[in-house]
Amino acid sequence: MIYLELLLGFLKVGCFTFGGAYSAIPLIRDVVLSCGWLSDEELSYMIAVSESTPGPIMVNLATYVGSSQAGFGGAVLATLAVVLPSFFVILLVMNLLRGILKGKYAQAVLQGLKPCMIGIILATGVYMTLHNCFPLVQGAKADLRALLIVVVLAACMAMYRTLKKKKLSPILLIIASAMLGILIY
Template identity: 60%
Template structure:
């Protein structure tokens, strides 16, 4: 039964997640919570780990959750299910792309989807900042987490002023990891 649940759950994620992984995070969270595979805190940790490891976030999350709930077969099923819809959609779009992109209705739909995706990504970012930076922690407001987040934002935008390309995401992840271990691990 778990294999069927993984297949259907991650097919749903793969089929309805427009705009990439960050736009898919709320959908993944809903599917995982609905099936009771993880609690909200564990999902947040897995999102952070998936962002830090090579590969697409959706694939990393699907592989981990599938492996956690159904072993190797569960990982294969969940990963395949999350990737399969995009694979077929791309094949169909490539076949129709020449004529479709010239159509004014298709352009209007894509413009509308772009606005929607931006809103979903901003809402996900706000949820993660407020929910995981200690603003809504069980012990009240965690000022340290808020200061670390602000400090990382200052480093990111400050480096963009100093250097043309700014700091790489890998560099920012490394800085965040060191600061997190220094502040919370020691």
């Protein structure tokens, strides 16, 4: 019976959540609390853990709740239930749009979006760097350790590009920044 409840509960979450993972949290909270799978406090802790682990929050929460209620099978079932609706919607949309996306006007729009996305990502990176290295709060001091990490990573990227004549892998940058953060902080 728990398998059917997990399936229906997380299918509901997967079918009726729009706007990303954070908009799913109220619906997940409603389903989990109404079924009595977790307490409100346990769910709050799990949301915090799901935000700090790789992967979408919805999937992480579904996997955890499924596992806590019905073991490995429950984890698999809840995860599939929350993911399948989006998967089928994407398949449907891609089949409908396949011909349209090959058109010259659609390609022109997509090519025009690339520089916009690069600009948005760059602006976000610059904002986050400035905000974290030089806090905007009155009386706050610049975080020299964060600035040191940024300078070291930028130097590593420049040296790698100069010596190897190719870009440094983002995965290596993430690992290097994690290690620097652990060492410096």
